Amino acid sequence: MRDIDLNTRILGIQALWQVTDVEVDTCPRRQVAVHVERKTGAQLCCPTCGKPAPGYDSRRRRWRRLDTCQYKTNLEADVPRVECPEHGVMTTSAPWAEPNSDFTAMFEALVIDWLKEASTAAVARLMGLSWNAILLKVGNGPAEGINSRIKAIKVRSHGFRNKERFANAIYFHLGGLDLYLEGVSW
Numbered sequence: 001m002r003d004i005d006l007n008t009r010i011l012g013i014q015a016l017w018q019v020t021d022v023e024v025d026t027c028p029r030r031q032v033a034v035h036v037e038r039k040t041g042a043q044l045c046c047p048t049c050g051k052p053a054p055g056y057d058s059r060r061r062r063w064r065r066l067d068t069c070q071y072k073t074n075l076e077a078d079v080p081r082v083e084c085p086e087h088g089v090m091t092t093s094a095p096w097a098e099p100n101s102d103f104t105a106m107f108e109a110l111v112i113d114w115l116k117e118a119s120t121a122a123v124a125r126l127m128g129l130s131w132n133a134i135l136l137k138v139g140n141g142p143a144e145g146i147n148s149r150i151k152a153i154k155v156r157s158h159g160f161r162n163k164e165r166f167a168n169a170i171y172f173h174l175g176g177l178d179l180y181l182e183g184v185s186w
């Protein structure tokens with residue numbers, strides 16, 4: 001099976017999109033770039049109202065996706081923008097990612113799964129991401145997971161008298177440090 005066919009099947013690319021090229025950088029970066037294009041002639045629609053709209057231009061975007069045989073893998077595509085008579089110039093959605101996310105939905109799902117099992121610092125290290133990338137660029141799922149862990153710290157601590165200690169408890173716990181503050185029973 002050719003690499004383009006393989007990536008088309010793995011990504012579950014819908015009929016409107018096609019994998020056009022796969023670049024493998026074996027040395028020194030060990031990366032794979034999968035290029036995807038929207039098929040010409042396909043009707044464009046406004047992402048807000050769903051009505052057909054004329055094309056305006058396109059913007060090159062890149063998403064981190066699941067690794068290919070331990071090679072860091074990115075998906076790249078020119079995403080069309082439309083000019084909707086009602087909503088103005090809008091960027092159309094890509095079927096493999098949430099709007100405004102720099103990760104494919106499958107990559108986000110894996111990060112979310114890992115965040116249920118390990119600290120944010122451990123997940124960042126494992127996935128080759130910065131702490132900020134996880135907190136700011138992954139969708140609401142991980143943010144809600146982190147929020148629920150902060151709430152759990154608050155409940156288990158039975159309340160901190162000073163905010164600094166509470167903040168430290170959050171840093172210690174989410175950072176994966178095996179430290180326990182006075183007044184916290186786990």
Ligand SMILES: [Zn+2]
Nearest residue numbers: 046049084087
């Ligand atoms: Zn519209």
